[in-house]
Amino acid sequence: MNTNDLKIFEAVATSGSFTKAAAAMFTVQSNVTARIKSLEEEFGTELFTRTSRKVELTEGGQTLMQYCKQIGHLVAEAKSNIQSSTKINGNLKVGCIETTMVFKVPEILNRFAEEYPDVELEFKSDMRNNLINDVLNYKLDAAFVTAPVNIKGMAQINIKEEQLVILSSSNGPKLNELLQKQPLKIIVFDEGCVFRARLESWLSSKGIIQYKSIVLNSIEGIINFVEAGLGISLLPEQVISHYYSGRKIMSHSLNKQLGTMNTVLISREDVPQSRALKVFIEMYSPSIAAKHGVI
Template sequence: MEIAQLRMFKTVHDLGSIVRAAEVLHCVPSNITARLKSLEREMGATLFFREGRGLRISPAGEVLLDYARKILALADEARHALGPGAAPSGPLRIGAIESSASGRLPRLLAKYHALYPQVCLELSTGNWTQLLDDIRHRRLDGAIVAVDVERQGLKRSVMYREDLILIAPTSDGPMRTAADLQGKAIFMWPAGCPYRFALEQWLLRHEQVQPITSIASYGAIVGCVSAGAGVALVPRGIYEQYRAGAGWQGHEFAELASIDNLFYWHESAGRHPARDAFVELLQAEFREPVTLFE
């Protein structure tokens, strides 16, 4: 059963003539006759009775007609939903690294839902390798990660930059060099985190060998620093989220360069109104630079 067959079937019923239906559908009558016979064979039932030069729908045809109307209406709805001017709707599966999901996306997700209530957005978090693998296997429509890497079948675009802020208890006083971290506990996400890698490279350049405690939670990392247990390097989004009443202060170092956060998607995914609207909102949200210290 094909959409074109059902459209021919309904048009013949509506006009009561194969010839008139052929004129409306811009095809020859013999094509419609052949397609209707094929449909009857597939359904195992006669759909029209011939009455003189006209046609009268059969009881079996009446049953199929009800389904044909619903199927054609859904097909038209799907076509409009994917059209150039269609409002975003349907499911949207987005992934993000924890710092982006916690520090950057909450406000944006609320705005997105208000603008596009017909979209059912699912947000999942994970490390960047997992998220890119999920896109490659079509488990996600797109993801935000803090690495810029080539991956076969994936496209990417920079969304925003994250400054890196060293947070330390206020009681530790000023932090001016890598040597000021000597002897202090450092709390970071596990190996593979690009922010951890930036810190490790910075310490290595200054010949500072420091053990790092791995914690896969920014809430726990910030809690440790707030309790005076040590220091951590966090992206600006996390700093801004937790800084109120945190009991610590932020320190910037010119050598700790900002890190791009990119949005990845599958190159063969084609047009996706809900995903495209999400990316446009991301770009608009972070178009203007954010001031770290007010």
């Protein structure tokens, strides 16, 4: 077995086809079949169930897939660290939720680029659970997500505590009046958004279970809809006070349990970290963060 065998195995698992895997690996199907057969003999178990329509991982194949991801990650880190013994370079993939992407990523990029110009920093915005899964599956090196994150093998650094507020139009009815309307309209991101989940929990605490969700994919869109009186929403107070203070929007405080949001920076702790990832994480250690005003 060699690393190329594992790459062929991953290609079959990802594509669900020996033919597609052969094309992706620039080889012939007979070689793919032979390499998979060799792996199955070496591990003493079938790695795929084969039908006329699809190839799927067996339980043993799923286990090997997890190890393949770890091995691929380790090989990439080894190459990066060996080839760059005198300077910090490489590629970092970092995830974050929408508000971090829009308002914090530009300053993070500028600050990090000034200190480590040879590191390529790539950001991805997504829902919390997707970001956590991407870190677990080596698709992201780290991610800014909301706490708590209680997962074995996951390291985390406390970044910031924020206050969340309910938003309504200052030109429309008072919040109490809006809550009496049937159906109440809420302006939110898609399912999986922490702000949407908090807003729905708050409504539930008020005994409101009937409401209409208007789903948007940007903060600017949510602000515009709320300002126009099309519904209520929930976002961090700092976002509103720093970037939308001039808009015709009213902010309404929440209790501590629902109104407090803690952000953490997560990464895997069960694999060696690249030097690029180490310096990125160190930037958010309490002493350095306080010195530079990070997040």
